[in-house]
Amino acid sequence: METAREKGNKKFKEGDYLAAREQYTLALALSPQDPLLWSNRAASHLKAGFPELAIVDAKKAETLLLKRGAAKDTLFFKIKYRYSEAAAALGVYEHAAEKLDAVLKEKNIGNIITNLDIKLYKQKRKEYREKAAKQKIIAEQRIENQSSLQNLLYDPLTHLMSMGSFASTGCYPWDTRTRNRMSKKTIQRLQRDLDLLSEKKLLSIEKIEFTSSVKDNSVTMVPGNPQLGIFAATDILKDTTILEEDPFITAHNYFQDVCDFCLIPLLPEENYRCENNTACIEVWCGAKCFCAAKELYHRPLCGKIESQTDPIISYTQKCFSTRCLTRLGVLKIFAIARTRNICPLDISEIGHLTRLTAPQNVMNGKWPWLQNFVPHYDHTLKILDINPYDLRYDFWIYLTCFSIFDANSFGHMHPVLKRPHSSWLNQIISLINHSCEPNTQDEEIFSDREDFIDQNKRGTRAHSCRQRLKAARDIKKGEQIFISYCETGANKIVRFKNLMQQFGFECSCSLCERESPKTWILSRGLTSTYEHVQYTE
Numbered sequence: 001m002e003t004a005r006e007k008g009n010k011k012f013k014e015g016d017y018l019a020a021r022e023q024y025t026l027a028l029a030l031s032p033q034d035p036l037l038w039s040n041r042a043a044s045h046l047k048a049g050f051p052e053l054a055i056v057d058a059k060k061a062e063t064l065l066l067k068r069g070a071a072k073d074t075l076f077f078k079i080k081y082r083y084s085e086a087a088a089a090l091g092v093y094e095h096a097a098e099k100l101d102a103v104l105k106e107k108n109i110g111n112i113i114t115n116l117d118i119k120l121y122k123q124k125r126k127e128y129r130e131k132a133a134k135q136k137i138i139a140e141q142r143i144e145n146q147s148s149l150q151n152l153l154y155d156p157l158t159h160l161m162s163m164g165s166f167a168s169t170g171c172y173p174w175d176t177r178t179r180n181r182m183s184k185k186t187i188q189r190l191q192r193d194l195d196l197l198s199e200k201k202l203l204s205i206e207k208i209e210f211t212s213s214v215k216d217n218s219v220t221m222v223p224g225n226p227q228l229g230i231f232a233a234t235d236i237l238k239d240t241t242i243l244e245e246d247p248f249i250t251a252h253n254y255f256q257d258v259c260d261f262c263l264i265p266l267l268p269e270e271n272y273r274c275e276n277n278t279a280c281i282e283v284w285c286g287a288k289c290f291c292a293a294k295e296l297y298h299r300p301l302c303g304k305i306e307s308q309t310d311p312i313i314s315y316t317q318k319c320f321s322t323r324c325l326t327r328l329g330v331l332k333i334f335a336i337a338r339t340r341n342i343c344p345l346d347i348s349e350i351g352h353l354t355r356l357t358a359p360q361n362v363m364n365g366k367w368p369w370l371q372n373f374v375p376h377y378d379h380t381l382k383i384l385d386i387n388p389y390d391l392r393y394d395f396w397i398y399l400t401c402f403s404i405f406d407a408n409s410f411g412h413m414h415p416v417l418k419r420p421h422s423s424w425l426n427q428i429i430s431l432i433n434h435s436c437e438p439n440t441q442d443e444e445i446f447s448d449r450e451d452f453i454d455q456n457k458r459g460t461r462a463h464s465c466r467q468r469l470k471a472a473r474d475i476k477k478g479e480q481i482f483i484s485y486c487e488t489g490a491n492k493i494v495r496f497k498n499l500m501q502q503f504g505f506e507c508s509c510s511l512c513e514r515e516s517p518k519t520w521i522l523s524r525g526l527t528s529t530y531e532h533v534q535y536t537e
Contacts, residue, residue, distance in 0.1 A: 003027065008040060017048035018173060025391065032389035035064040036075060042082050051089035052166040056374055056395040058083035060388065077103060077113050081121065088128055090164035090369045093135060097128035136161060164369035170355030170403045172396050177345050181352050182207050182226055190352060194230070194428055198243045203481065204233040205431065227354060228431050229480050236475040242440065246463035247424035248349045249297075249336075249405075251328035253316040254281075254307040255414055255421060260298075261289035263422050264464035277303040297335040304383040312376050316420065322411025323502065325423035329405040330398065331380050338384045343392040344401050349427045355400065356407035357504055373399075407503065410467075424465050432469075435482035435509040436495055440469045442483055482509075492516070 002010075008023030021044035028037050042057035061079045080103045087096035100121050103109070109118065139160040171178050180186060190205050208229045236242060250263050257266040260282040272290055274280035280303045284290040290298075307313055312331065316324045337344040345351060358367045377398045378388065386393050405423075408430035414421040432440075469483070486498040492515045499507050 004030070005037065005040075008044070012040070012044060012047075017044045020044040021048060022174065028389075029391055032387075032391070033064055035061040035068075035079070038064065039075060039079050039082065042079070042086070046082060046086055046089065049167060050172075050396075051086040052369060052373075052399065053396055055083060055086035055090065056377070058086060059374065064389075072106065072112065074113055077106075077109070077117070084124065084128075087164075088124075088131075090166055091135075092162060092164040092369065092371065093128040094132040094161050095371070097125050097132055100125040100128070132161070162371035164371075165366035166369050167365055168356075168358045168367045168399075168403070169365075170357040170400075170407070172400065175345070175396075175400065177351060178355075182228055186352050187228070189348075190228075190428070190431070194243075197245050197428055202233055202236055202240070202242050204231050205229070206231050208480070227433070228352065230428075230432050231481060232475045232477050232479050235477050236471045238471050238473050240471045241468055242471060242481070243429065243469040244466060245426055245429050246466050247410075248427045249329055249332050250422065250424040250465065251325045251332060252422040253325060253328065253420060254313050255317065255419065257283055258422070259283065259285040259289050259464070261285075261293040262463045262465065263424070274298075274302060279303045281305060281307055297332050297339060300338040300384045301331075301335050311372075311379055315372060315376070319420060320418075322409075322413065322420040322423050323406055325411060325420050326402055326405045326409065327376055329409060329423055329425060330401045331384075333401045333405065334380055334384055334386070334393065334398075337393070338386060344397055350401075350404055350425065353404050353408045353425075353430055355403040410465075422465075426467065429467055429469070429483075432481055432483050434485040434499070434503075434507065436484060436486070436488060436492075436507055436511040437509065438482040438484045438488070439472055439475050439479065440481055440483055441472045443468050443470070 004023045004027035008020045008027060011017075011020035011023060021041055024037055024041040024044060028034070028041065031037060038057045038061035042054045042061060045051070045054035045057060058079050062076070062083070065076055065079065080099060084096045084099040084103075087093075087099060104118070104121055104125065136157070139157055142160065143156050187205055187207065194203055194205055195201050206229055207226055209226050246262075250261065252258050252260070252263055257268065257271055258264060259266060259272075261284055264285050266283060266285060270285065271283040272286050274282060275290065276294075282293075282298065282301075282305070284293065305313070312327050316328060333344050333347065333350065336347055340347070356367075358365045374395075377395055380386075380398070381388050381393060405425055409423050409425045411423040412421045413419065469481075475481070485503060486495045490498070492512060495507065495512070499505060
């Protein structure tokens with residue numbers, strides 16, 4: 001009987017790279033410490049068009065090979081070459097050239113690989129260096145022309161040169177969980193949760209199909225892209241409170257003392273410290289939030305984070321957009337999964353949420369590849385004591401969780417520092433779709449700090465980011481509930497760019513349809529603006 005490895009090799013030779021990838025993954029489940037299997041899967045990912053996954057597989061293969069302490073053989077050089085190929089496919093040519101340069105400097109290379117291979121490596125290194133030189137010229141021009149790039153808290157040239165891109169639909173083809181995302185059973189479960197949050201049972205969750213496609217001078221609704229939406233189950237009068245919800249996950253960048261669970265700002269004398277570890281830097285507003293955090297995610301994180309030296313926190317504190325807090329959000333998602341001993345994508349509270357898809361008319365359907373994705377992924381696994389070869393926490397799962405948090409989270413900027421301060425993810429409110437003229441108004445119930453503290457003293461289990469939705473006008477039964485993902489007072493050009501850059505879609509709501517200019521005009525020439533926003537985060 002053929003082994004999974006043999007089946008994978010056969011499928012690879014036939015050119016069926018996804019099937020080969022599936023077989024190599026099955027083999028890795030049995031032999032996770034085999035560098036050859038990781039190398040083979042890296043090749044499958046690369047051929048199938050997933051260089052962002054290939055580069056991590058190649059890195060794991062190299063680490064395992066070096067751990068064995070064996071003499072460097074042809075597999076070692078093959079892994080290095082595949083890593084370089086993946087970096088080049090991501091568009092990080094300088095990094096790809098550096099990898100090949102290191103390979104060509106290895107002692108006795110001529111005794112291990114053929115002269116033809118050495119010639120190929122040199123040709124590729126030259127090609128990548130030439131492309132990197134062109135990238136540097138473009139990057140320097142952008143820095144000179146865009147003053148905001150000159151104000152970054154890190155070297156803009158190094159940052160831009162380490163950037164690439166990868167194709168993303170928000171869902172990998174082997175991710176079977178998406179089939180259950182909008183199943184009848186899932187919708188029924190979500191409806192029960194929604195009924196608890198909307199006491200009068202004013203709302204219902206339904207499956208809808210919509211996506212906008214811009215062609216020449218018109219916006220067309222294309223069926224076949226199902227999503228979930230929330231609808232009025234009865235007539236709702238203006239100013240009626242229709243929904244209240246606390247976040248499921250919160251994240252903050254440690255600029256100041258805030259409750260790690262509910263994000264309320266704290267004075268030094270109000271800090272409630274971890275009961276289990278004096279070295280733990282996290283603080284809470286009281287025993288209730290501490291116990292809730294401990295039950296949900298805190299145990300595997302306890303005492304593991306150093307706010308001054310943690311690479312993820314250090315990165316988020318230098319960024320300008322709340323979306324960079326996604327890394328800390330994903331860290332908490334992985335911590336929840338570690339606590340429950342499951343795959344992060346099996347967390348029921350987030351499995352139904354949509355994934356962020358890169359728009360086709362901006363960067364050709366690609367998201368920026370950030371060079372620190374991999375070290376931040378490695379760091380996440382390390383501080384949570386997760387085996388890096390545990391396939392439940394594979395890199396594609398990390399990127400998928402990144403996509404989920406990025407597409408569905410809300411955030412705050414620090415009012416004084418003008419830096420991202422906090423971000424959070426809701427289980428139900430995150431399902432509500434966007435309109436530039438929403439029929440609801442969103443408010444944070446405990447935005448006033450003193451009111452929040454008073455509620456907690458009375459014994460009320462309050463959350464400082466609890467959100468309340470009220471009807472902004474009369475809403476008829478069957479009408480979809482909308483919130484706005486952008487500033488409602490902004491003009492159409494600002495709204496269009498914000499929505500495209502942050503969420504990857506073109507709005508075709510009634511307001512956008514009425515206002516000028518037409519969406520297809522706005523789509524032209526957006527790429528450079530989009531790249532700027534994404535590259536600077």
